Amino acid sequence: MASALHYSDALIAGVLRRVRTIAMVGASPNWKRPSNFAMKYLQGKGYRVIPVNPRAAAGGVSILGEKACASLDEAPAPVDMVDVFRGSGAALGIVREAIRLREEKRIQVVWMQLGVRNDEAAAEAAAAGLTVIMDRCPKIEYGRLSGELGWGGVNSGVISSRRQRLAPAPGRGRQR
Amino acid sequence: MSEEAKQEAGSEADTGGDGDGTRESGGGLGFETRMIHAGVGPDPVTGSRQTPIHQTSAYAFHDADHAASLFNLQTFGFIYSRLGNPTVAALEERIASLEGGRGATGAASGHAAQVLAFFPLIEAGERFAASNRLYGGSVTQFSRTFPKFDWRCDFVDTEDLSAVEAVLAQGAKALFVESLANPGGVVTDLEPLAERTRAAGALLIVDNTLATPWLCRPFEWGADLIVHSTTKFLSGNGTVIGGAVVDSGRFDWSASGRFPGLSGPEPAYHGLRFSETFGDLAFTVHSHAVGLRDLGASMAPMNAFLTLLGLETLALRMERHCRNAQVVAEWLEGHPKVSWVSYAGLKSSPYRDLAAKYMPEGAGSVFTFGVRGGYEAGIRVVEACDLFSHLANVGDARSLIIHPASTTHRQLSDEQRAAAGAGPDVVRLSIGLETVDDLIRDLDRALAAA
Numbered sequence A: 001m002a003s004a005l006h007y008s009d010a011l012i013a014g015v016l017r018r019v020r021t022i023a024m025v026g027a028s029p030n031w032k033r034p035s036n037f038a039m040k041y042l043q044g045k046g047y048r049v050i051p052v053n054p055r056a057a058a059g060g061v062s063i064l065g066e067k068a069c070a071s072l073d074e075a076p077a078p079v080d081m082v083d084v085f086r087g088s089g090a091a092l093g094i095v096r097e098a099i100r101l102r103e104e105k106r107i108q109v110v111w112m113q114l115g116v117r118n119d120e121a122a123a124e125a126a127a128a129g130l131t132v133i134m135d136r137c138p139k140i141e142y143g144r145l146s147g148e149l150g151w152g153g154v155n156s157g158v159i160s161s162r163r164q165r166l167a168p169a170p171g172r173g174r175q176r
Numbered sequence B: 001m002s003e004e005a006k007q008e009a010g011s012e013a014d015t016g017g018d019g020d021g022t023r024e025s026g027g028g029l030g031f032e033t034r035m036i037h038a039g040v041g042p043d044p045v046t047g048s049r050q051t052p053i054h055q056t057s058a059y060a061f062h063d064a065d066h067a068a069s070l071f072n073l074q075t076f077g078f079i080y081s082r083l084g085n086p087t088v089a090a091l092e093e094r095i096a097s098l099e100g101g102r103g104a105t106g107a108a109s110g111h112a113a114q115v116l117a118f119f120p121l122i123e124a125g126e127r128f129a130a131s132n133r134l135y136g137g138s139v140t141q142f143s144r145t146f147p148k149f150d151w152r153c154d155f156v157d158t159e160d161l162s163a164v165e166a167v168l169a170q171g172a173k174a175l176f177v178e179s180l181a182n183p184g185g186v187v188t189d190l191e192p193l194a195e196r197t198r199a200a201g202a203l204l205i206v207d208n209t210l211a212t213p214w215l216c217r218p219f220e221w222g223a224d225l226i227v228h229s230t231t232k233f234l235s236g237n238g239t240v241i242g243g244a245v246v247d248s249g250r251f252d253w254s255a256s257g258r259f260p261g262l263s264g265p266e267p268a269y270h271g272l273r274f275s276e277t278f279g280d281l282a283f284t285v286h287s288h289a290v291g292l293r294d295l296g297a298s299m300a301p302m303n304a305f306l307t308l309l310g311l312e313t314l315a316l317r318m319e320r321h322c323r324n325a326q327v328v329a330e331w332l333e334g335h336p337k338v339s340w341v342s343y344a345g346l347k348s349s350p351y352r353d354l355a356a357k358y359m360p361e362g363a364g365s366v367f368t369f370g371v372r373g374g375y376e377a378g379i380r381v382v383e384a385c386d387l388f389s390h391l392a393n394v395g396d397a398r399s400l401i402i403h404p405a406s407t408t409h410r411q412l413s414d415e416q417r418a419a420a421g422a423g424p425d426v427v428r429l430s431i432g433l434e435t436v437d438d439l440i441r442d443l444d445r446a447l448a449a450a
Helices: A009-018 A034-044 A054-058 A088-100 A119-127 A138-146 B003-009 B031-037 B064-071 B086-099 B110-118 B136-149 B161-169 B190-199 B274-295 B301-311 B314-333 B352-358 B374-384 B414-419 B436-449
Strands: A021-025 A048-052 A081-084 A109-112 A131-133 B103-107 B127-131 B152-156 B174-178 B203-207 B225-229 B243-247 B338-342 B366-371 B400-402 B426-430
Touching (some): A009 A131, A009 A138, A021 A034, A034 A138, A034 B274, A048 A054, A081 A088, A088 A109, A088 A119, A109 A119, B031 B086, B086 B103, B086 B243, B086 B301, B103 B274, B110 B136, B110 B203, B110 B243, B127 B136, B136 B152, B136 B414, B152 B161, B161 B174, B161 B190, B174 B190, B243 B274, B314 B366, B374 B400, B374 B426, B374 B436
Parallel strands (some): A021 A048, B127 B152, B203 B225
Antiparallel strands (some): B103 B243, B225 B243, B338 B366, B366 B426
16 A cells, blocks of 8 residues: 555645536436535535536436536536546546646646545646645545534644635536 | 525635644644644634534524435534534544544543444444453443343453454454553553454454543554543543544445444435445544434533533643642552552552553553552541542542442442452542642541541
């Protein structure tokens, strides 16, 4: 097992602040699946989440109000971040596609979900100038840094004497 | 979701400049900083700097979709104070931070925390093991009440590692010990026990009540779960009853397959698998969403608030508790009416080296001594004190005294009492924060009466 990954809170908060549109590769139409949980939460925080799921796309299925795309190629630009909700083995192919499309789609960040880690994919993405985060969940990180995760007794690691501003959700608001 | 809901819920992720960012350590901040700051900042709505007491049963939903998301565990938030409360959550996060854990769950008492700890782990008909040197109340809970759930506990001498291996080989899914055992000056050698439980695919659960995370941090020695009676040193003033179970976040429930409560589908949440959906948060989410939901032994917000206040001074108090205890123990050891003193800070203690390893800042302030004259003499010492309070608690700012054989450990058999260090001549002290010379004078007077 490779060494544990450490990302500074500043890096993750910066990504979550900067990003507006997320292509979620592996988003499930089944509301009981973790990807659907994460997508719904992120939509609630004002992100546009475009599901990439070939099977759902073939069936003409929309997920949480967004038409599913068969591939990253089909996702409308801009895609600020690609969220890999697939196994570590599938990550390399997805990340290479993201690298290929990075200018066309204006991709800045490749994020691999909690439990997903592919060091080769990460190295290639970083070499292509993309910000890479692995083995984290954007929903959990958003919740952690905003204080919501602490509502469930979780150790957020966030300590600050500053009074948080109740800012509007980032981005353009939820598309329905 | 309504426009207002978006406005409210989307508080901007602002880290306050925590540059280090290691998830486990609170950004590398020190223990004393975290005992004051972890878990809560200024209230974002009002600016209240001290933690508000959220004295409410329930929480308004923004709309039906928000309610559904909360009930489905799709978003974070509060529904009903049996499942979670903001004041309790602040305490939970603070305790988790101080222990270096991933999350914590508050409970109505230490005993409730113990039920919550085992609840996701042990199915009917399954076994766990526990040290035979435990607080008598825990022995009774495990041996008398848990069998009603068909949870079976085997008590084992944890200083006999081959006995520990044997009980784990027989299918014990967890081993429960106290880092510093109540009542008597016994320090548990956690590291080899953690090696044994890890090899057996079982959990090491440590009751860290008497040591507190200031003196001992069991996760650093391989423990998987920690339980606390927060009634004791964490709150520190003898004001409230409370408990907590803390998860290290390190046990891989999915890989293990032995813990279907956490890795298998949960019918009441539409087949959701906690370990798959919540990763290393699985235990903490489960213990709120299922454990507190169905067991109902939740901590009250006022109790959480008083415990948060106590925690702000934990390190300072523990330093003085330990210093006073060391002085009193050394003095007792030289007293002609005292046959022995069991305090791990003494040179005479067989646990002195273990104390130096696991709790180098001090061996706590709860310990026992033997009075010449046995059972009757023990009772007379207790009754003759003017400053030590005769009551069944430990970890108060006040010094406390009790005769375990006739009180806290009276439900046990003679053999169980002997194993637990609660024989007929044993007197237990919980040394408080008073002027230590006054404590010695009080004990001297009481011993003269014995």
